[in-house]
Amino acid sequence: MGDVGADERPIPATLESTVAEEAEIAHRSRLAWRKEQLRVWDLLQLVTPWLLLTISTAIYFSQVLPASGERFWPEGASVLGLVAVSALWVLFGQTLPLRRRALRPVPAGIYFVGLLALCVALMTYSDVFLVFTVACFFQAYLLRPWPVGVLAVLATSVALNGSAMSVWVDPTPEVFAELLLIVAVQTAAIGVGILLTARSEPEERKREELVERLEAALHENAGLHAQLVAQARESGAHDERQRLAGEIHDTLAQGLAGIITQLQAAERSAGARGEKDEHVERALRLARSSLTEARRSVQALAPRELGRAHLPDALRTLTERWSQDQGISAQVEVTGTREPLSPAIEVSLFRVAQESLTNVAKHAEASRVGVTLSYTGPEVLLDVRDDGRGFARGGGAGFGLTSMRQRIRGVGGHIEVQSTPGEGTSVSARVPAISPGGARATEETDR
Numbered sequence: 001m002g003d004v005g006a007d008e009r010p011i012p013a014t015l016e017s018t019v020a021e022e023a024e025i026a027h028r029s030r031l032a033w034r035k036e037q038l039r040v041w042d043l044l045q046l047v048t049p050w051l052l053l054t055i056s057t058a059i060y061f062s063q064v065l066p067a068s069g070e071r072f073w074p075e076g077a078s079v080l081g082l083v084a085v086s087a088l089w090v091l092f093g094q095t096l097p098l099r100r101r102a103l104r105p106v107p108a109g110i111y112f113v114g115l116l117a118l119c120v121a122l123m124t125y126s127d128v129f130l131v132f133t134v135a136c137f138f139q140a141y142l143l144r145p146w147p148v149g150v151l152a153v154l155a156t157s158v159a160l161n162g163s164a165m166s167v168w169v170d171p172t173p174e175v176f177a178e179l180l181l182i183v184a185v186q187t188a189a190i191g192v193g194i195l196l197t198a199r200s201e202p203e204e205r206k207r208e209e210l211v212e213r214l215e216a217a218l219h220e221n222a223g224l225h226a227q228l229v230a231q232a233r234e235s236g237a238h239d240e241r242q243r244l245a246g247e248i249h250d251t252l253a254q255g256l257a258g259i260i261t262q263l264q265a266a267e268r269s270a271g272a273r274g275e276k277d278e279h280v281e282r283a284l285r286l287a288r289s290s291l292t293e294a295r296r297s298v299q300a301l302a303p304r305e306l307g308r309a310h311l312p313d314a315l316r317t318l319t320e321r322w323s324q325d326q327g328i329s330a331q332v333e334v335t336g337t338r339e340p341l342s343p344a345i346e347v348s349l350f351r352v353a354q355e356s357l358t359n360v361a362k363h364a365e366a367s368r369v370g371v372t373l374s375y376t377g378p379e380v381l382l383d384v385r386d387d388g389r390g391f392a393r394g395g396g397a398g399f400g401l402t403s404m405r406q407r408i409r410g411v412g413g414h415i416e417v418q419s420t421p422g423e424g425t426s427v428s429a430r431v432p433a434i435s436p437g438g439a440r441a442t443e444e445t446d447r
Contacts, residue, residue, distance in 0.1 A: 045142065046098050049090045049115075049135040056122070056132040057083050064126050079125050086118045086132075094139065105144045112139055112152050116159060123163045133160045137190055146198035150191040157186040259287045282325065289321065311346045312338060312373055315353055319371050322357045329368045330357075336375030342434045348407045349373075349382045349429060352415065355400045356384035356427045364388025364425060375433065382429040390419040404429070 057079075065076050093111035097103035116136050122129035133156065140152035161182050165175055263284040312334045323330040353371060360366050366388030374381040401417060404427070408415045413431030 042098070045138050046095060048138045049094065049132075050087075052132045052135045053083065053086055053090070056129045059128045059131075060126050064128050075125060079122065082118060082122050082125075086115070086122070089114055089118060094142070098142075103142060105148075108142050108144070109148060112136065112143060115139060116152075116155060120159050120163070123159075127163065130160060130164055133163075136160075140190070141194055141197055144198070146195050149194040149198070150187065153190045153194065154183065154187045157183045157190075161186070260284065260291060263287060285321070311341060311349060314346075314350055315371060315373060318350070318354060319357070319369075322361070323369075326361045328360070328366060330371065331369075332371045332373070334373045334375075336377075339375055339433060340435050341380065342411075344411050345380070345431055345434055348411050348413070349380065349431065351407055352382060352404050352427065352429045353384055355404050359400055360384075360386045360388060360425075364390075366424065378433055380431050380433050382431075384427045385424065387424040390421045390423050390425050392419075392421055 060079060061076065065072070065079075070076070089111070093107070093114065094103070097107070116133075119129065119133040119136060122132060136156040136159075137153060140149045140156065143149040143152050158179075161179055165179055263280060266280050267284060312332075315334075316332045319330045319332045322328075357369065357371075360369055364386045366386035368387050370383070370385045372381075372383040372385075374383075405415050408429050408431060411431055411434075413429060415427070415429045417425065417427050419425040
C-alpha cells in the first residue's frame with residue numbers, strides 16, 4: 001500500500017509569486033509612510049488650535065493679568081468669555097467636522113472668518129493671544145479652493161503682524177512699508193505650501209483608497225489561492241481514500257467473510273452433535289463485528305456523504321456487546337442535538353470508544369463504565385469513564401492511547417486522559433463538528 005496522504009504535499013511557491021510578493025511588500029512600505037504623513041498632518045490641524053489657545057490663556061491669566069495690576073473683573077471676565085466662545089467655535093466648527101470627515105468648503109470659510117475675528121478680539125486685550133492667532137495659518141490649509149486658503153493666510157498675516165507692530169496705534173509710512181514686506185513674504189511662503197498641498201493631497205487620498213482596494217483584492221486572491229491548494233489536497237486524499245477502500249474491501253473484508261463462513265459451518269456441526277461451543281459462538285460474533293467495522297471503514301474512506309448521524313447508534317451497539325462479553329455494567333448517554341458528521345469524524349470517535357473499552361477490559365478491573373457523547377454545536381465530545389484501579393501519571397503512554405491521540409489529532413481534535421490510582425480513568429475526546437459537505441441537519445435530542 002502507498003502511504004496515506006502521499007498526494008497531500010504542499011505546493012511550492014513559484015519564483016514569480018516570490019518576486020511579486022517582495023515588490024508588494026516594498027510598495028506597501030512606501031504607501032504606509034505616505035499614509036502616516038497624512039495622518040500626522042491631520043492630527044496637527046486638529047490639535048493646534050486647542051494647544052495654542054490653552055498656552056495663550058494660561059500665560060494671560062498667570063502672568064499678564066496679575067503683572068498689569070488689573071483685577072479679574074471686568075477685563076479678565078471678558079477675556080475668559082472670549083476664550084470660552086473660541087473653544088466652542090473650534091469644537092463645533094473644526095474639531096467635530098474633521099473627526100467626522102464632514103468639513104465642507106462654505107462652512108470651513110465661515111469658521112475661519114469667525115476664528116480670525118475672535119483672535120483679533122483677544123489680541124485687543126493682550127498681545128499674548130498672538131500665539132493663538134498663529135493657529136489660523138494651519139486652519140487656512142482646510143479652505144478650498146486653494147486661492148481662498150492663500151487669501152486666508154494674507155488676512156491672518158495682516159492681523160497678526162499689524163497687532164504685533166502696533167500699526168493701528170502709530171500708522172507711519174515706514175511701519176506700513178515694513179508691514180507690507182512681512183505680509184508679502186509670509187503670505188508667499190505659506191501660500192506655496194497651501195498650493196502644493198491642494199495639488200498633492202487629493203492624489204494622496206485617492207492613492208490611499210486605491211491601496212485599500214488593492215489590499216482587499218490581494219486578500220481575496222490569497223483566499224482563492226488557499227482554496228485551490230485545499231482542493232488539490234482534497235483531490236489527492238480523495239483518490240487515496242478510494243484506493244484504500246478498494247484494498248480493504250478486497251482483502252480484509254473478504255477474509256473476515258470467509259472466517260464467518262467457516263465458523264458458521266463449525267457451529268452447525270457442533271449443533272448436529274448436540275454440543276454448544278461458547279468460544280465458537282463468541283468468535284463468530286467477534287468476526288461479524290469486525291466485518292461490520294471493515295465495511296464501515298470502507299464507507300468512511302469512500303467520498304460519500306452521510307444522510308444522517310449513525311454514531312450514537314453505533315456506540316450503543318458497541319457498548320452493549322462489550323458489556324455482554326465482559327460482564328461489566330456499561331451505560332451510553334447522548335446529549336445535545338444530533339447532527340450528521342463527516343465519516344472521518346465518526347470513525348475516529350468510534351475507534352476511541354472502542355479502544356477505551358478494550359483498555360478497560362484489559363487493565364481497569366472496573367465494575368461500571370459510562371460512555372457520553374455530547375453535541376455542543378461547534379464541537380462533539382466523547383467521554384469514556386470507568387471506576388477501575390486507574391494509573392499514576394505517566395502510565396498512559398501505551399500504543400493504544402498514542403494511536404487514539406494521533407487519530408483525533410488527524411481530524412483537528414484533542415484528547416485528554418485523566419486517571420488517579422484507585423479512582424478510575426477518564427478518556428475525553430473533543431473534535432470539531434464537521435458535517436459531510438458542510439450541511440447541518442438536526443434531529444430530536446436524545447433523552
